[in-house]
Amino acid sequence: MNDSPGWATPGSDPSDGERPGAPTDRPVTGDPKWSAEQPPPGQWTSPTPGQTPPPQAPQQQPGQGWGPQGGQYGSPYGGQYGYPGGPGQWGQPPAAKPGVIPLRPLGLGEILDGAVATMRSHWRSVLPITLVVATVVQVLSLLAQKYAMSDLTVATEPGADLEESLNSLAVAMGALIGASFIAALGGIVATAMLTMIYSRAVLGNTSTISGAWRDSRSQLLRLFGLTLLLGLGAVLLAAVLIVPGALTRNAGLIAVGIFAVIPLITWLWIKFSLASPALMLEKTTVFKALGRSSKLVKGTWWRIFGITLLTNIITGIVAAIIVWPLTIVGMAVFGGGLGGIEDGTASTAWGALILSGIGAIIAQTIVMPIQAGVTVLLYVDQRIRREGLDLELARAAGIENYGTTGG
Template sequence: MNDSPGWATPGSSPSDGERPGAPSDQPASGGPTWSSEQPPPGQWSSPTPGQSSGSTPPPQAPPQQGQGWGPNGGQYGSPYGGQYGYPGGPGQWGKPPAAKPGVIPLRPLDMGEILDGAVATMRAHWRSVLPITLVVATLVQVMSVLLQKYVMSDLVLGTDPAENFEEAISTLGTAAAVTIGVAFIQALGGIVATAMLTMIFSRAILGNSSTISAAWREARPQLLRMTGLTLLLGLGFALLAAVLIVPAFLARSPGLGVLGIFAAFPLATWLWIKFSLASPALMLEKTTVFKSLARSSKLVKGTWWRIFGITLLTGVITSIVAAIIVWPLTFLGIGLFGGGMSGLGSGTASTAWGALVLSGVGAIIAQTIVMPMQSGVTVLLYVDQRIRREGLDLELARAAGVENYGTTGG
C-alpha cells in the first residue's frame, strides 16, 4: 500500500456528528460496534531511522491509480485521548497543540483555519497552483470573448413595447443559449482545474509539494467521472428550474413565475450544499459519481448550516476580490472602446473588441486568484468533516510521518 492516506467509504462509520472515543480495533464499552468486514489497518511508512518527530517528514510517494484517501486503511477513533474525544471539549482550556505537518493543524478546524489553509496553500505552492488556473482561465475567457463577439452582436434588442412576442422569445432564447454556452465552457475548465487543485491541496495538508505534471497524473483517471458528476448536478438543477419556473413562462403568468423562483431558490441552495463535498470525495476516495454524492450527503448531514456559512463567506470574499479586479477594467474598456454611456444604451459597448479584451483580461486575473481559493476551501471542508466524524487526522498524521500521534494528545 502507498503512503498516502486511505480514503474509501468505511464498512461501518461512526454516527453522524460524533468522533469515536476509542480506536476501531478496540472499541470502548458501549461505543459503536464496527463491521466485521472492516478492511484491515493501513500500512504507513515511518520516518527514516533516527529522524525525530519534529523534523521535516520525508516526501510521500504519490498514490497509484485506483488508490486514494479512503478508509481502506483507516482506523477510526480519537487520537487525542483523555475523557473527551476532541480538542476544545467540555472541561478543556481551548484547543491543545496539534501536529501541523502541512497547511492545517491535524484536528477539527474552525472557519478561520479553513480560509487560512486555502490561502497558505496558494502562497506556499503558487508555482503549481497559479499556472493551472491561469491556463484554464485564459482558455475559458478566449472562448467566451469569441462567443460574445460573434453571437451577441447578432442579437436584436427591441425597444418597442408592441414588439412581436415571438421575436422577443427568439431574442431571449439566443441570449440564453449564449449564457449556457459560456457556462458550459467555464464548467469544463473548472472540472480540470478543480481536479488538479484537489490533488495539490491534499498533498499540502501532509506538508508535501506537488508538481503540475504529478497533479495531472493523479487527477487524469478521475476526470471522466468528474465530468459526469458536474453534468449530473447541472442537469439536476436544470430540471428543477424547468419544473418550477418554465410552466410560468408557458402560461404567461408573472405571479406563477415569481412563486416558482421563490420555491426553486431555497431548494437549489439546499441541494448545492448537500452535494458540495462530492467533488473532493470523488477525487480523493477514487470512487464513483453516485457514491461521491452519497458520501457528500453523509458528511454534510447535521452540519448543513455550518458548511453553508463557510461556503457563503468564501463566495462573498472571492466575489469582492473578483469585482475589484474586473469592474475597473470593464469600465475602462467601455469608456475607451465601447462608446461610453451611448454605447451602453445602443448595445455596442458589450461587443466592441477593446471592451471585450479588457474585460476578459480582468476575468482571467480574477479567476486565476479566485479559483484556487474556492477549491481549497471545499477540499479543507471535506477533510475537516472527516476529521470530526472519522478520525481522519490519525491517518493523515501517519501518512505525514508524525511519530506517536494520538498516544499522548497529538
Template sequence: MNDSPGWAAPGSSPSDGERPGAPAGQPAPPAGGPGWSAEQPPPGQWQSPSPQAPPQPQPGQGWGQQPGTPYGGPYGPQYGYPGGPGQWGRPPAAKPGVIPLRPLGLGEILDGAVATMRTHWRSVLPITLVVATVVQVISLIAQKYAMSDLTVATEQTDPSLSSVGSSVALMLGAGFIGALGGVIATAMLTMIYSRAVLGTTSTVSGAWREAKPQLLRLLGLMFLLAVGAILLITVLFLPGILTQNVGLVLAALAASLPLFTWLWIKFSLAPPALMLEKSTIFKSLARSSKLVRGTWWRIFGITLLTQIITGIVSAIIVWPLTMIGMIAFGGGLSGIEDGTASTAWGALILSGIGAIIATTIVMPIQSGVTVLLYVDQRIRREGLDLELARAAGVENYGTTGG
C-alpha cells in the same frame, strides 16, 4: 467526563477516606501519618487553606504524573495541572502542512486556502492561469459575435430564427468550455490541496496524473447536478407557465431559492469526496450528504462568506478595467448608453484580462475552502486527523502518556 479525544481528565480525585495512590478500598492513614498533616480542623469546621502559590510541576511532569510522562491524548502531550499555570487542555495540534490536524475554525479554513496558494504557487497558479486564459479567450470571441448578432436581430422587425439560434449556440458552447475548464482545474487543485495538508508539494504534472483517472466521473457528477437543476426548475415553473398564472410563478420563484441553496450545500462536498476517495458519482453524493448532515448552517455560512469575499475581489479587479475599456474604446458615455461599448474589441479585451487575473486568484481559494471543509468534516466525524498524521509521518500522534 467528556469522552472527546484529547479532553479526557488526567484522573479522578481520590474519594473520602482513601489515600492518594492507594488501591481502592484502602483506608486513609490516621492524622499525623505519612503524607497527612498532624493538625486537622474539628469536624464540620473545614475552612479554606491559607492562600499559597500552587506547586509548580517540573518540566515534562504533569499533575499526578511521573517526570517525563506528561498526560497525552490524540492531540499530543498536555502539561500543567488544574488551577495552575498551563491548565489541562488541548495543546497546539500537529501541523505538518497548511492546517493543524484538528477540527478547524473559519479563519483556519480561509487561511489554509490562501496559504496553499501562496506556498505552492508554482503548482496552483499555472493551472488556474491556463484554464482562465483559455476559457476567457473563447468566451470573449463568443461574446463578441453572439452579442453582435443579437443586437442586429433585435433591431430587425422580423428577426430570423437562425441568427438568434447561432448566438445562443455560441454562448452555450462557451459555457460548456468554461464548465469543462472548471472541472479540470477543480480536479487538479483538489489533489494539490490534499498534499498541502500533509506538508508535501505537488507538481502540475503530478496533479494531472493523480486527477486524470477521476476526471470523467467528476465531469459526470457536474453534468448530473446541472441536469438535476434544470429538471427541478422545469417542475417548479412549468405549471405556472402553462396556466399563465402569475401567482404560481411567484410561488415557484419563492420556493426555488431556498430549495436550490439547500441542495447546493448538501452536495457541495461531493467533488472532493469523489476525487480523494476514488468513489463513484452516486457514492460521492451520498458521502457529501452524510458529511453535511447536522452542520448544514455552518458549511453554508463558510461557503457563503467565501463567495462574498471572492466576489468582492473579482469586482475590484474586473470592473475598473471594464469601465476603462468601455470609455476608451467603446465610444465613451454614448457607447455605454446605446450598448455598443460592451461589444467593442478594446473593451472586451480589457474586461477579459481582468477576468483572467480575477479567476487566477479566486478559483484556488474557492476550491481550497471546499477541500478543507471536506477534510474538517471528516476530522470531526471520522477522526481523519489520526490517519493524516500517520501519512505525514508525525510520530506518537494519538498515543497516551504512561
C-alpha cells in the same frame, strides 16, 4: 459506528471496497476502536488504544494517499473530537501542523488561511493551472461575446427579417452555450487538479502540475458526470416548480415556484457541496460521493453554508475590484463613451472586451484556487470532526506517537 472509507491512493482506480486484497466480509461493529486486522503490505497499520505505534512511521511519498482505501477510522479519544488538546483532553500538547492546517477541527479563519497559504506557498503548481484555464475560458467568452452579441443586436433591430432574426438568435445562443460548455470543462479539470494539490499541502508535501494531473485524471470523467448530474438536477427541479405556473400563465403560481426553488436548490447545493473532494480523494463513484457529502454535511448544514457563502462574498468582492475598473475604462476609451453604452455597442468593442477579459483572467486565476481550497479543507475538517481523520493524516505525515495517551 464508523463506516467511512479511507483515503485512496491518488491515481488508482478501484472504488470503495474494491481494493485488491481488501477483506470483503469484515464485520462492522459499534466499537469505536481501531480494527485489529492488518492491512496489506505497504499500507498504514492501525494501532489499538494503549499500544505504542512503531518507532518510525513511514514517510509520505509523492503519489500516495492518506490511508488505506476502505479502512475504518475512529477516534480513540471518544466524543465528537478526536484530536490532542480537544474537549476533556487538557494537558495534551497542541495539535501538529505538518502542512497548511493544524490537525484538529478547524475554525473559519484557519480554513480561509489554509486556502490562501496553499496558493501562496504552492503558487508554482496552483497559479499556472488556473491561469491556463482562465485564459482559455476568457478567450472563448470574448469571441462569443463579440460575434454572438453583435448578431443578437442586428437580429433585434427594427425592420429585421423574422427568419434572419431567428437564425441570428440561434447562432448567438449556440455560441454562448458552446463557450459555457468549454468553461465548465476547464473548471472541472482545474478543480480536480487543485483538489490533489490541496490534499498534499495538508500533509506538508509539495506538488507538481504533472503530478496533480496524473493523480486526478482517472476521476475526471466521474467528476464531469457529477457536475452534469447536479446541474441537470437543478434544472429539472426548477422546471417542475416553475413551468406549471408559466404554462397556466398564473403569476401567483410562478412566484410560489420561484420562492420554493431558491431555498431547495440552496439546500441541495450545500448538502452535496463536499461530493467533489469525496469523489477525487476517496476514488469512489458519483452516487457514493453524493452519499458521503450528505453524511458529512448532516448536522452542520448552517455552518458549511455560512463558510461557503462568506467565501463566495469575499472572492466576489475581490473579482469585482479587479474586473470592473478595467471594464469601465475599456468601455469609456474604446466603446464610444456614454453613447456607446446607450446603444449597446460599447460592450462589443474589441478594446473594451480585451480589457474586460484581462481583468477576468486575473480575477479567476486568484479566486478559483481559494474557492477550491475552502471546499477541500471543509471536507477534511468534517472528516476530522466525525471520523478522527487527523490520526491518519498524522501517520501519513510521519509524525510519531501522535494521539497516544500513554506517552
